[in-house]
Amino acid sequence: MTDEHHTIAESxxxxxHEPFLAHHFDTHxxxxxxxxxxxxxxxxxxxxxxxxxFLIYTVYRSHHPEIFVWxxxxxxxxxGGVNTVVLIASSFTMAWAVRCAQKNQRRGSIVLLVxxxxxxxxxxxxxxxxxxxxxxxxxxxxxRFKPNEHEIEAIQKHYPDPxxxxxxxxxxxxxxxxxxxxxxxxxxLHGLHVLAGMIAIGWVLRRSIRGDFNxxxxxxxxxxxxxxxxxxxxxxxxxxxxxxxx
Amino acid sequence: MPCxxxxxxxxxxxxxxxxxxxxxxxxxxxxxxFVTLLAMTYITxxxxxxxxxxxxxxxxxxxxxxxxxxxxxxxxxxRYDNPFNAIVLITALLFVVLFLSLTLLDTFQYQxxxxxxxxxxxxxxxx
Numbered sequence: 001m002t003d004e005h006h007t008i009a010e011s012x013x014x015x016x017h018e019p020f021l022a023h024h025f026d027t028h029x030x031x032x033x034x035x036x037x038x039x040x041x042x043x044x045x046x047x048x049x050x051x052x053x054f055l056i057y058t059v060y061r062s063h064h065p066e067i068f069v070w071x072x073x074x075x076x077x078x079x080g081g082v083n084t085v086v087l088i089a090s091s092f093t094m095a096w097a098v099r100c101a102q103k104n105q106r107r108g109s110i111v112l113l114v115x116x117x118x119x120x121x122x123x124x125x126x127x128x129x130x131x132x133x134x135x136x137x138x139x140x141x142x143x144r145f146k147p148n149e150h151e152i153e154a155i156q157k158h159y160p161d162p163x164x165x166x167x168x169x170x171x172x173x174x175x176x177x178x179x180x181x182x183x184x185x186x187x188x189l190h191g192l193h194v195l196a197g198m199i200a201i202g203w204v205l206r207r208s209i210r211g212d213f214n215x216x217x218x219x220x221x222x223x224x225x226x227x228x229x230x231x232x233x234x235x236x237x238x239x240x241x242x243x244x245x246x
Numbered sequence: 247m248p249c250x251x252x253x254x255x256x257x258x259x260x261x262x263x264x265x266x267x268x269x270x271x272x273x274x275x276x277x278x279x280f281v282t283l284l285a286m287t288y289i290t291x292x293x294x295x296x297x298x299x300x301x302x303x304x305x306x307x308x309x310x311x312x313x314x315x316x317x318x319x320x321x322x323x324x325r326y327d328n329p330f331n332a333i334v335l336i337t338a339l340l341f342v343v344l345f346l347s348l349t350l351l352d353t354f355q356y357q358x359x360x361x362x363x364x365x366x367x368x369x370x371x372x373x
Contacts, residue, residue, distance in 0.1 A: 029268070032268070033328060036327070036328075036331060037328075037330065037331060037334070040331045040334040040335065041334055043334075043335070043338070044334055044335070044337065044338040047335075047338040047339070047342060048338060048341065048342065048345075051341075051342040051345055051346070054342075054346070055345060055346050055349055058346055058350065059349060059350060059353050062350060062353070062354075063353065063357060077291070077294075081287070081291055084287050085284065085287060088280065088283045088284060088287065089280070091280075091283075091317060091321050092276060092277075092279075092280040092283075092321075094321075095271065095276050095320075095321040096273070096276055099270055099271060099273065099276065102268060102270045103270060215268075222323075225321075225322075226322055226323075229317050229318075229321050229322045230322075232317060233314050233317055233318070236310050236313050236314055236317070237307075237310050237314070239290075239310075240290055240306035240307065240309075240310055241306075241307075244290065244291065244294045244302075244306055245303075246294055246297060246298075246302040246303075
């Protein structure tokens with residue numbers, strides 16, 4: 001944890017003990033800027049990682065829009081919407097936590113980091129509920145896509161108008177399961193990132209409780225915050241693309 | 247008002263690490279962004295209640311991009327940061343655009359071939 005610990009004897013600036021200022025930086029400001037740039041470069045790689053899946057979505061939807069229009073009916077818009085609100089709230093609490101760390105408000109940053117963490121739990125909890133429902137009703141990927149009777153009845157009740165493309169559940173377009181391959185790949189990878197974010201938040205929370213951060217040194221909180229906002233950003237795009245197809 | 251944070255030293259404090267003059271986002275700005283994000287989410291959902299053809303997708307993506315811009319500028323600090331961080335982001339987006347557009351060009355090129363192959367296979371009916 002004290003990977004940035006530095007004893008004054010090795011530095012060119014004698015006379016003051018500066019924990020968490022690595023020896024190759026002259027000032028905390030320089031360390032912060034370097035760390036922030038490093039995190040942005042990492043976020044660049046994350047954007048490119050998800051862009052592979054967004055590409056699959058774009059290409060497949062361009063060529064087979066009927067699959068998306070038909071298959072998305074099985075997703076629960078309400079749960080998706082709640083998850084969106086939960087993540088946006090978690091971004092707010094995270095940004096606020098960074099602000100508290102910057103202003104030496106240790107208790108504030110601890111409370112807000114804990115809130116962010118619980119929002120993340122809520123998100124994963126709702127995703128678990130969604131995934132469980134899909135598993136039980138045969139709404140799986142590729143050739144494992146076999147919606148069972150219970151699901152078909154629920155859909156037909158939801159879309160009673162026989163003219164609506166979605167109500168024609170029994171006549172699925174060819175390869176309809178591909179929608180769910182894409183759905184599980186994208187939300188699954190995103191969910192893994194939420195989980196990794198929870199670990200990172202937990203780590204920064206521990207360090208906050210330990211009193212490591214102050215108005216000079218708050219970089220790790222800032223950088224975990226940047227990562228967390230990216231996770232929120234990806235969901236901001238996933239939600240309309242997967243759940244709100246008209 | 248981008249505030250460059252490179253080597254922000256102030257002459258009267260030359261003890262190491264003293265002078266981190268960082269911009270702290272005002273709380274009301276964070277709250278305003280939060281409320282706007284919620285409102286935009288509601289509008290995104292409300293837009294699906296109307297059938298606007300292809301525009302549904304464009305509106306949804308447009309609103310999502312506006313929300314993303316708010317998160318990037320204020321929650322992620324890009325508005326107040328060293329502009330180079332924004333350049334890193336724009337580079338990422340540029341390459342994503344290249345990635346998607348060139349692949350789409352390629353796949354559209356060969357749809358006809360796929361179509362005729364599927365027809366001869368009999369797995370789909372010829373139009």
